[in-house]
Amino acid sequence: MSSTQTVSPPGAPPTKTGPSLVGRVLTTPTVGPLIFLVLAIAFFSIKSSAFLTGGNLSLIVQQVMVVGTLAIGQTLIILTAGIDLSNGAVMALGQIVIAKLAVDSGLNPILAILLGLAATCAFGLANGGLVTGLRLPPFIVTLGTLNIAFALTHIYSNDQSITVSSSTLTFFGKTFPLGGTDVTYGSVFMIALYVLAWYVLKYTASGRHVYAVGNNPEAARLTGINTRKLLLTVYATAGLIYGIASLLSIARTNVGDPNAGQTDNLDSITAVVLGGTSLFGGRGSVIGTLIGALIVGVIRSGLQIVGVESIYQVLITGILVIVAVALDQLSRRRTA
């Protein structure tokens, strides 16, 4: 017991004080995307007075609502160093299940919603089970379930869209006035989901374990974290979130559409990457993903208002994705 030992600290020479405040802010992964979002908004606001209006901003949020919600689940999975290609197809299946049961089978809409959520959650569990149980790569597993969900959607719906009129099912598409602007309940719900996910990831042990598993799965396992259970929970939770996205999609369009969401998997990955989350897992933030989703929405809306063909939005998004991944790689190389 030598806590009173006096002499030379045999430990390292005291570290150079941590990175400076400015350095730390600049290397915080969400700051870059946030600056870019603000610049994009400023740019389009200068270009057109129609851009920075309450109505247009509300519309942008509505347009990113479905992909934005899917991207929450995608962020969870990417933080564990996985990826989910199936989320758009699973979301489409969820919509068809809800719409079919509520409209064609005349089920109580609440029950239809719960069964829809159960269906998407089951897909999440299946993804997670195959990834943890059989140790298959998430890319391949979700490529498989993407096709399965897509096929089931078309078989179950007979390739027909189902128009929905139930006010319960379209609740999230309804609006309320907020400072002179009509805002949908769905937009608010999506933001609330982001806040919830942010809290869990940042301030609870389970959330920190998600980062640890993505960062160094072996270290996480050896510290006693049940990594398989954690991964299974992450995939199942993502499935549940996709079910919520199904509901938001129905509310926004008033139909259950078997062809919905076909590029949403890649769009959600785009939002995650633009938000500064690393595809290698363990680094990033769900708030970054929200910013990433909004960047895509702002560019799309802005170019439309300015009168540029929409294909240029795709072009710019493509460039931004590469820039975002390159920046992530460079910053990792610098700190490694």
Add this chain to the structure above:
Amino acid sequence: MTSSQDSTAAPKPVLQARDLVKRYGSVTAIDGADFDLLEGEILAVIGDNGAGKSSLIKALSGAVIPDSGEILVNGSPVTFHSPIDARKYGIETVYQDLAVAPALDIAENLFLGRELRRDGPLGSVFRLLDRKRMVDESREHMANLKIGIKSMKQAVETLSGGQRQGVAVARSAAFARNVVILDEPTAALGVKETGMVLDLIRQVRDRGLAIILISHNMPNVFEVADRVHIHRLGKRAAVIRPHEFSMNDAVAIMTGAMVGEHIEGAPEVPAGAEGTRT
């Protein structure tokens, strides 16, 4: 050399193994091995590649389940099914290269898997972590071990190799009640950093924990160990005290060029008489 070898009361064994066997198909990794770790000592475990020392250590840390034989903690037989079982008995292991999550900060790494939550409903209902307490306690642990890192909020990846190892060791030392097992803690480090980690190991010993040090680095072993367990062909070939034997002797025992006395039940043997030249 502050170990208790000259005290008349023989130090009690903390962790022991009797006649452990582990086979993988036709390969016998542990072939009736015995092992004795005494309280408050640094016991180095050395052996040639393939001698089975890592299998032995894995059995002692719960990562491998032996086919037969007995493991005793403080004299009572125990069964480990996983490293978590071993931890329940106060045995913590620092695994080579696998100890930390680099993107998480120091406090998060120290408390990974045993996070502290806030008191009251904030903790029990909202699962809110008590970040401040974890940071404060981390700072205390690191200061106790005289690891000179100021901010507990910096990511482990911003630290040098030796400091990272320091975090891993501090983590184990903070939670171990009986034994800290260190697997090649200096393998990837430079000379200065190695010295720092060896000092750290002494600090942990001086705080009352017994230490098992697995290392290939003979000078390190002879510098820091109180006793050296030499493993050969799946079993204990000898236990020596570094100041009574040369490194060449140790290598000779390791390779079988010198046949060490087989020492059974080290605690029964009067301290200091474990190893005898042949």
